Amino acid sequence: MTPPFRHVAVIGLGLLGGSVARATKAALPTTHVSGYDADAAVRLRAEAIGLVDTVAQTAAEAVAGADLVVLCVPVGAMEAAARAMASGLAEDVLISDVGSSKAGVAAVLAQILPGHRVIPAHPVAGTEQSGPDAGFASLFRNRWCILTPPVDADPADLARLAALWEAFGARVETMDAEHHDLVLAVTSHLPHLIAYCIVGTASDLERVTQSEVIKYSAGGFRDFTRIAASDPTMWRDVFLTNRDAVLDMLGRFSRDLLALENAIRDGDGTELFDHFTRTRAIRRSIIEMGQDDARPDFGRSDHSGTA
């Protein structure tokens, strides 16, 4: 098949940018991949491990001649990245990104790059690791990638971008940016906020030591520490740019938590049991949809040998 793009420029070479670069090289071996990162140490490391075909010394140089640019920087850094690369952009280039909030990114790119074709994207995939060594080609396999095209987007552009993500093994869905931000507020942003919060709460106790928290973390806490080890800059920007939807979901969560608190205070076992029963079905559906590992405890290595 003809690859959907002949030259992909990746701006930002962390977990996501590195994975986009590796997935492109794996799925579309004839497509040229150029890359740039604002951090000189990351550029050197990317060069050393051969993350992209060419590491550029400026953003404008990285995008020169590219027919697709993928911005893989924290959403708060999109504006600076767009300004830095603007002078190097070809006229027919398509511009996309991988940011976790979309309405704000769409507005910024439309403002900084008027007249350019922009289709924002968000692959719902990641790990708690970051940096140029963290990425891998299979990160997007069986994960969803949400495209949020503006109403006047060219259907041909949309088809090419979808073809790229499908070549990475992702399943593609399209929705408007506002709805994306609401959906992700509950499936991703609120979970991260809560995880960051409880890990902070647990570190601040006086009557329970941090070493006890660590020792007995297998009771559930350790799962939250994985999410709370995610990149702080990326997540700061997500909460600042998707503020309204996050506050909406957080308000609902806090109200529900108060109801559970009252049930505990009142010794209302029926209320607790009913609540804990109806949450089981969702887990089953997630596993049936191929969105998580069915093995107990995610198949963590220490439990894999069932005897």
Place this chain on the structure above:
Amino acid sequence: MTPPFRHVAVIGLGLLGGSVARATKAALPTTHVSGYDADAAVRLRAEAIGLVDTVAQTAAEAVAGADLVVLCVPVGAMEAAARAMASGLAEDVLISDVGSSKAGVAAVLAQILPGHRVIPAHPVAGTEQSGPDAGFASLFRNRWCILTPPVDADPADLARLAALWEAFGARVETMDAEHHDLVLAVTSHLPHLIAYCIVGTASDLERVTQSEVIKYSAGGFRDFTRIAASDPTMWRDVFLTNRDAVLDMLGRFSRDLLALENAIRDGDGTELFDHFTRTRAIRRSIIEMGQDDARPDFGRSDHSGTA
């Protein structure tokens, strides 16, 4: 070596009871294991899969001749289980359990079984699955088991019980029941309450469909659904029996969550960044202590092939 017990009776044949039975058979092949479950279907299933050496038809029959009884029922069912087995207990038997809250269990067992030797225990291990097929011998390997002996416990009994858990591959720690309940409130009970809560919140939305929540769960939400798939009866009982410590920790969490909410509302990126940075170190310590898998995303199968 001489096994620490020659006959272990397991009351309650779910995930924990089944794992205790399998671990005993694996580590102490000469020790006899008898078992009982109040649910006749579970008894039949345990018989069919050879979970224990003998399945008894009553609790009293199961404990007859045993030198160790391990109660593996939800903490709210401890009283009934203790009453049911009382008439069959030998005089020199040691009684223990695996419940997730300890002060309440200790009080109940002391009241129902006066004059008997009781040392409560809590292995900090589990999966989200339940039932007689869910257990496995390696569940306790490299996990901590906390013993909460009463002040007048016989040191020889304590040593024998510790030897049993060490034979299962666990590391043993001793503390008083009240401190246990405070530590576990933060490392296990609060994480479960929060996970149950957010999964409920996500199911009740009007503008985001349940199918969208499921599709895009890989953004973080899916991790919470695993914990929220745990046994509802067990968790209802934990919250009812460890109410004060859970409400204490929940109050601290809610206060910290309000501070994060205000930081988002005020657009205070510095506060968010600082909070998100200091939570990373705990994850590293948990991995260094061997309490979690170091691989990204817990080494979930779909990411194991890094290319």
